[in-house]
Amino acid sequence: MFKKLTKCIVNEMDPSKEMVPVESIAHQEHFRPLYLLIEKRKSNHVFHPAPYYERTGFTLDHVLLPGGDGKSIESLHQDSSPFTLTKTSTDQADGGLSISVDPASVGLQGAASLSNVFSIKTQKKSISRDSLEALRREREINMNHSFIRQLRQTDFSLFVVTEILEASEDVVYTESTTANGGLKAKFVATVSAKGTRENNQSIAIPKGCTLAFNTIPLQIRDGAWELDYFRRGDYIIASYEGPSQGNLGVVLIEVENHCQIFSKLSPDVLLIILNTIKAVMGDNNLLQELSHKMEDILEKNDGYELKSESTKLQALFSTLQHFRRGDLLLLAEGITYVLDALHELMEDQLLLLLESLERKIVSQQLKLVGNLLKHDLEYRMENFRVDAGLLSFPHAEDQKLTIALVELSGVQLQEDGSAVPTDQPFEAVAALFVALYALNLLSGSE
Template sequence: MFKKVTQTVAKQMDPKGDLVPVHSISDQDHFRLLCLVRRKRKARFRPFPSYRRTEFRLHDVLLPGEGEDSVESLLPSTASRSPWEFTTVGSIKDRVDGTLSIPIDPAEVEVGGAASMSKQWHVKLEKKHILVAKLEALREERKINMKHTFIEQLRKARQNLYVIHETIETSEEARYEESTQAEAKFMAQLYAKFSAKGTTGSKQSITIPRGCTLAFRAMQLTIEDTAWGFAHRELDALEKEVKEKCHILSHLADELNAITVKSIKAVMRDRSLLEELSEKMEAVLDDPDNCELTTQSPDLEVLLSTLKISARCDLLSLTEAISYTLDAFSELTQDQLLLLLESWEVKIVPQQLKLVRSILEQNAEHSTAAGLLSSFSQQQQQLTTAVLEMSGVELQGSSAAACKKENFPSLAALYAALHALHCLSAS
């Protein structure tokens, strides 16, 4: 829920900018002014920058200066009130009723239901920032300690370092509430392991403390940087990226494939395992010589042990492929991952991959989405429809499908996840 709040705040305050939402309330203390962060590896399903926390602040990696601490003096005074204060208030109530007829020779299945949703929030915000000019001046006054172990690690991994120079924080305690009520014939026809017939409802709330960081901006400390963008069509670029990142997954030896598949299935069932394995893979890519590949999970233990004894080139290529796959998983909901797992087990991932690709093409005249969806069996159609709708795909008429431009990242993540699963199946 915290992620929903921070994404809403970032979108409202800077719809097309580089204001980055904080995803976890437990991590927010590591995204304050002058905290150092690392940028996550680029992916087509991440249209905006994404960063990882570190355990360091700027003054931790600078050589000592003379006199007064020139770093801490950059911080705004806690005694003064910020002139940059905002309030975001929202209340959403919505109800949707609908049906979709899916023709299946010789019968027709009707998928329908109704759902209502309400959200309420009232958040007072305060903007804190450090002038970039002051940080540039500090660069001349205080030099980076190139012998610091963290800096050495970054240089070895050829990674850039960023410092947070602007934050959006809560100026008062805030509360966010969300409730949903759903009644669906559609869900009743899905596999029992994912749903139940009848009416379901849920109510969630979160209290955010005063002074909590919700979003931030960061600037790079190094002079090396490569601009990123879409040089080709979005789908062409996505396909190229996915094939490059996941290529090795389709060429694993049988034993290594079985080990990898076991761990991938485990993280699809358990979000905490997904986060743990993601952290391990990032640690390998950051510093392959000094990472600790240990775990308490039997579902991950064999994979990590195998990676530990792998040749360096094999270690890095497989780790990068797994990390990319987990990044795609992280952009999907837990329900989607469970539905994808079922799709993988009933061997319809290749068909789903073709279907998602046809939707991404965004060409109604030549789209093959309708034909591809109608080729599934009844249960496969229901399973696939649920996965697509969770990525913002709108089903129109008799199996036609469309995706709005703003939902491209979510559908791109689904495409990347399906491609990775397909590669593992073909290995």
């Protein structure tokens, strides 16, 4: 929920997407100015173009040798004037699903529509380049620091936080999913096992909470350190050279590359992977555990342990122990890629995907979402149409479920194929496509 909010704020305030949304409110204090981060994995994805950062718990001040004046550098940052983000959304009250944001704000409900105003005051804090350069000339890295010694034994890239966006006052963010008797919303409510007609979730954002951040790569050599101010262009999504494919071609190339290992596995192994993926889709703790285990395989030649107290994961871990190292790396990379895509989806979407597997409609949903990616969902907020035949299912409930699934990724669909994108939803739709692609491929073993 916090992640959804911060992504929305970054999309509105930073169209260039240089800032990275903070994904967990529990760890937001680790993304303050001058904190050190390592790049978790080298690869970035079309559905997550920013790097995968991991907090270290250390600041630049922690790893520098003492300065001549003995002063801390924690106060080097500069504050901008506070500014307010206000976002208004209106959903037609047609008996369908309404996803709205309403943090301590104004809610206007009429006979035909529901409007919500979301407002949050924020400000930027940044470290000037002049301050960083003066610091670089004055103080060297402590090469005997335990963190620096450990870092030198890895190939991790080190980054320093130089700019943040923070909440300048307390605010409560509330998300409502209202049923209103529509089949789409009933699926969300029923599959989520909420048992109520309306589901409200709230999260308190304290003053000073980090919402997004920006970094600069930090290079260390024999005590000296350099900052790469001009690192740009790593996260741009290239256009596919095909007149009718749009960004679908980009997503297809990436997903086929990461998932090709699955086509080489036996049906028995595919089924074990599918059952494991289904288990973690319904349990975020299991999803995190599986992600960490796969990352251990990718980052460590030895020293990792493929064991779990969960029987839902142990079947996969026992199977992986029989793979040769080369194949194991490819499989861990493929599973990690799928888990990354699932992590980008909303909880309700994961539950709707599980229901879709039961109804055996994933293949058709994949074709529909692929059709959406042929349109420009990245820059132009324009209405378009998809093939209405892709919305034709044997059962009306399947259609409503699919429309609800897609709407949660930011594209509103009507039965006639008309589509309305919201909030430049390319990355959200790409993540949904990857999840459907993997589930469709793995479920072929059933």
